Amino acid sequence: MALNLCPSLRHQFVPPLHSNRPIRPQKLSVHSRISHPIKSHKLVTDVKEKLEKYHPILPVGKNGRDDEDMIRWFLKDRKFSVEDTVSKLAKAIKWRQEFGVSELSEESVRSVAETGKGFVHDFLDVHGRPVLIVVASKHFPAKQNPIEDEKLCVFLVEKALSRLPAGKEDILGIFDLRGFGAKNTDLKFITFVFDVFYSYYPRRLGQVLFVDAPFIFKPIWQLAKPLLKSYSSLVRFCSVKDLKKEYFIESTVPTIFRD
Structure with missing residues (x-):
């Protein structure tokens, strides 16, 4: 990556690879x-x-x-x-x-946004959270500018947070892993995304869904998980069916996940 990655995340808890239980945000006892x-x-x-x-x-x-x-x-x-x-x-x-x-704006990230690799959904999920979607099959690290990818990432985080309803504090992240292949692999960018949330947008990422992860993604996750440390506990592997049933109503399901 052209930019230096943020400092390593500090916590140590790492959950099992597969979990079908929704992640509930922890409350501060202090x-x-x-x-x-x-x-x-x-x-x-x-x-x-x-x-x-x-x-x-x-x-x-x-x-x-x-x-x-x-x-x-x-x-x-x-x-x-x-x-x-x-x-x-x-x-x-x-x-x-x-x-x-x-200084980030729709215009400044337009060229990379037009790839369709990332966007903020027009509707909230059933928990009232803004939704940021990443389409992994459209991410090609060998061909695309990593700095522009990082700018799009931060712009979309800012955009999602600007849509927080009153009383809500975090957002839902969705990684659409259908069609994911070796050419889409980018451990540095995955680390950048989670590290940005830890260091600069703490407690703003409520949950992350990895949707329909193919077999090839599993060893990549095993490599990425230790880098994410405690933030890996926010990740849930699920199917498109689970996503549609548990996180949206029929009229708010993201278009890319509709039959």
């Missing part, structure tokens, strides 16, 4: 530590002050070092540790700036 509005305000203020002191060149405004909503989200992710939040948030803001996230 939520009470920030439930009091005065304590919450103090933690946010502490993070803002440390970011200003130690990272003054970071931008301000939306998704900047003084964005209180963003600070609260990263505090929750870091179990309300001010020091850990400052460290992770500073890296995330710096990455957004260097990657040019705010």
Whole structure:
């Protein structure tokens, strides 16, 4: 890849390869530590002050070092540790700036988006989550620009998150693996996708569906799984039938999965 991959994910739990049970998001047992509005305000203020002191060149405004909503989200992710939040948030803001996230647009990713390899579904799933779909058979790492692929990935994540309904916090990712072959294999990109969620969009990926994975994908998953570490627990292997029955109603099933 042309871009350096993000730091390795830290957690160690890895589930079995096959699981037909839906993944339920875990609740933070430490939520009470920030439930009091005065304590919450103090933690946010502490993070803002440390970011200003130690990272003054970071931008301000939306998704900047003084964005209180963003600070609260990263505090929750870091179990309300001010020091850990400052460290992770500073890296995330710096990455957004260097990657040019705010400059991404429909026009800037149009050429790679037209391949149909990735898009945000027009409807929410039955749990009220925006849906990001990747069509693996249309991904050709040997022929396509990896930087453009990464830009499309981040643009679609931003687009999906912009469609979060009130009270919802995460999105559903679907990898359509029908027709997947050796020429579509790209471990670096898979790692990039999951690592971006861990480092820069923590707790925003609620579940990932690997749909109709062919036999050739199994050894690739065995190689990728240790790289993803705890995020591999979000993955569920399922069929098109399972997807249609459990995640959508008849009128909202993505077109590519309709008979």
